[in-house]
Amino acid sequence: MIKIENVNLIYDIGKETETYALKNIDLNIRENKFYGILGPSGSGKSxxxxxxxxxxxxxxxxxxYNGDDLNKIKNKELSIIRSNDFGFVFQRHFLLDYLTSLQxxxxxxxxxxxxDINRAMSLLKDLGLEKEMNKMPFQMSGGQRQRVAIARALINKPKVIFADEITASLDHKNAFEVMKILKKYKKETTIIVVTHDESILEGVDEIINIWDGSIIEDKKKLVNSCSK
Incomplete structure (x- = not known):
């Protein structure tokens, strides 16, 4: 579904000090699987x-993506792919303060x-937010707002959900609840979650360990760093 081949991401190219965010990455992402990308802050996981x-x-x-080189796709076509095929959830929920959960x-x-309204209502019900449909973001808890963001990411029936540190601002109870909710949708979509917390990745199909911009096999080294 998604494949990256010998990928490098370099900042400050041509300057005296180049920074490698990613180094020689090869990776295959398959359909309807749940992936965790695990690493400490600054490791390159985002x-x-x-x-x-x-x-x-x-x-x-x-x-x-599906055999097409994302680097060669025109920006307009890439925007259509992201709108139709991808769903995004970030650490900050980015909900619009002047709209209700449903909106x-x-x-x-x-x-x-x-x-579409019925699908949105169904998603919110499934995420335990039946009573919060007409509430504004400021009227909800952090965990509830994050669940609204997940519903928003799922509304267009995406083929891939990309989630970046979505539990970082939540307590462990809410973090595990959010991950439990995401796992329910694995049969419908591929899910990729970035985190520094290995404990929330229990039950995922594959953990991709990243350290200093490289995918590594030395899991012990990585876990010790993430737990500091």
Whole structure:
């Protein structure tokens, strides 16, 4: 589904000090699987997520989606892929303060069709937010706002969900609840979660360990760093 081949991401190219965010990355992402990208702060895990989703272009190497090189796709076509095929959830929920939960979920569709409203309501119910549908973001807890963001990411039935440190601002109870909710949708979509907390990745299909911009096999070294 998504394949990256010998990818490097370099900042300050041509300057005296170049910074490698990613080094010689090869990776295959398969359909309907749950992936965790695990690493400490500054390890390159978010950069890897951005390459996989086409939000960033590699300095060298290829990032392929369904066989198409994301680096060669025109920006307009890439924007359509991200709108139709991808869903995004970030550490900050980015909900619009002046819209209700239900309205926020419908934002990606820009639609008032009954079938879309019913899907949004169904998602919120499934995420335990039946009573919060008409609440504004400031009227909800952090965990509830993050669940609204997940519903918004799922509204267009994406083929891939990209989630970047979505539990970092939550307590462990809410973090595990958010991950439990995401796992329910694994049969419908591929899910890729970036985190520094290995404990929330219990039950995922594959953990991609990243250290200093490289995928590593030395899991002990990585876990010790993440736990500091």
């Amino acid at each position: 950069s890897l997520l951005y390459i996989l989703s086409g939000l960033k272009k590699p300095s060298s190497g290829k990032a392929l 926020n979920v419908l934002v990606p569709l820009n639609s008032n069709r009954n079938e």
